[in-house]
Amino acid sequence: MERFWSIEEAPLTVNFNAEEPAINLRRNEEGRFEVKLPLCQNPSILGHSRDLAIRRFLALERKLQKQPDLKKQYAEFIRQYASLGHMEEVKSLIPEVNFFLPQHYVLNPSSSSTKLRVVFDASPKTSNSISLNDIMLKGPTTQDDLFSILLRFRKHSFAFSGNIEKMYRQVNVSTEDNYQQLIVWRDNSNEYLRYYRLKTVTYGTTAAPYPVTRCLVELAKTSHPLASSAIKDFYVDDVMTGSNSLKEDVKIQDELKTLLQSAGFNLLKWCANHERLLSSIPSKDREVELSVDDSKDEGVKTLGLTWNPKLxxxxxxxxxxxxxxxxxxxxxxxxxxxxxxxxxxxxxxxxxxxxxxxxxxxxxxxxxxxxxxxxxxxxxxxxxxxxxxxxxxxxxx
Incomplete structure (x- = not known):
């Protein structure tokens, strides 16, 4: 019984004094955020990682050759990664201090956007038995807990939800730290292996959530009171917010979109419990085509739940x-x-x-x-x- 209650009991304490790692947060000429990787030790201690990354890539390549459909999706993901400027081929001499990230994929058939996602792994040990994740600082939690966000969401009479498109990849990593995020890739097995550096925050690293959510905290320090308040209703890249006035809710939407776009964040997968809140949102930016007046019992997945805006x-x-x-x-x-x-x-x-x-x-x-x-x-x-x-x-x- 004691074990049962310890499992079910909600955490009563939160460490608000966790030290914030230095990420040298700044904004470039386009308004996008740029950060340094929050490392607790000098990356020179890492050792060699390229050989392991190559072995893992060749094994992955052989596996994908047996599954043409998956190979096509995988290659398209990488091509898009490069075309968006989130990674770049290294054509010059690679610095001696570097880290190569092995890669694999995960499938999410229920996703409305990305069915296949490539994950870059910062946890494998190098020749010195140390990984990049080992020398990364996780950083404190900068957002409210899920329970608090959901409770606030239920207080609003008019509500909407959304998701920041590729949130992690909208935050740049300083150029010198790009070489701690190297990958191996080639489109076809008859080509030479190529090396690329990932230029943005990489999902899968220990520190990834902290710098991107810290950027939202920085955005909230603006002269847009409604948008600043709505940013507190984010859980990582998902927002669920609203108000008791339809007119005010529309204004929150407008302010939030403008504020996020100023930093390169694009809010997609919109859903709302009133049609007026979706009237200015293009169909391609909505999660699903739902009408609050139809009879369909449909819903959208958000924060681990399914929200039905009609009911x-x-x-x-x-x-x-x-x-x-x-x-x-x-x-x-x-x-x-x-x-x-x-x-x-x-x-x-x-x-x-x-x-x-x-x-x-x-x-x-x-x-x-x-x-x-x-x-x-x-x-x-x-x-x-x-x-x-x-x-x-x-x-x-």
Missing amino acids: DHFRITTVWGEPAKALDKYVKNGRGLLTSRAQLQGVSAPNQTYNRNGKQNYPDSNGFNKKQLYLPQRNDSYSNANNNNGNNETSNK
């Missing part, structure tokens, strides 16, 4: 009877998040599910069941406002 509720999908190994991995990786979700409904156990009528679902005779947990809707004042097509712009709490 304006969150939905949690759980699966009974998963294979033990997969379930164990799910529990280990998602326990904290799932417990936070459950707190919103007052559910004491994270594996309880309920249907729309509030009745609990149980596994079927085969031991498998995929059900959904619907979290509470907003107050009734929003429903009235939405039914009146936004004529009642402000709701009384």
Whole structure:
């Protein structure tokens, strides 16, 4: 029992005094942020890493040759990476102090944007038994916890969500640190191997979340009060925010887009619980084509949940009877998040599910069941406002 409660209990303390590593945050002539890698030791201690990166790449190349479709997606990802200026071929002499990142891919078929993502790995040990991640500082958490953001989101009568496009890759890394982010690549196996340097913050490194979220904190120090407040509702690259006035919410949108774009951040995957909040958003920038007046029970994934803007509720999908190994991995990786979700409904156990009528679902005779947990809707004042097509712009709490 003691172990059960220790697993389910939400963390009560947060280390607000974690030392902020020096990243020399600055903005270039285009307004984009540039940072130094937050290293706790001189990278000269790393040793040699190129041979391992080459071996890993050749193994990956052989694997992709057996899967033409995956190879095509992989090559397209790398080509886009280069065409956007996020990496550049090294044609001069590589400095003696360097680090090569091995690479692999992950598949996410449910993603509406990137089905295949290339991941660059900073954790392999070099000839000196040290990795780049070993000498990186993680940095403190600069954003509010998920639970607080979701609670604030439920207070708003008019709400919207969005996601910053390729957020990590919108923050440049200083030129001298590019050589700690080298990769091996070639389009075809009959070509010579080429070396490239990654010019932006690289997802997969220990320090990656801190500099990019720190950039948002810096952006919030502006003369745009509404946008600055909305930035506090970001969880990494996802934002869920709003207000109790439709007119104010539209203004928040405009300020937020302008402020983010000034630093090269482009907000995509827009979704909202009122059509007016999407009227100025191009269809290509929306998460899905949803109308708050249609009868479809659809939703968008955000912050680990599914939000249905039409019914304006969150939905949690759980699966009974998963294979033990997969379930164990799910529990280990998602326990904290799932417990936070459950707190919103007052559910004491994270594996309880309920249907729309509030009745609990149980596994079927085969031991498998995929059900959904619907979290509470907003107050009734929003429903009235939405039914009146936004004529009642402000709701009384």
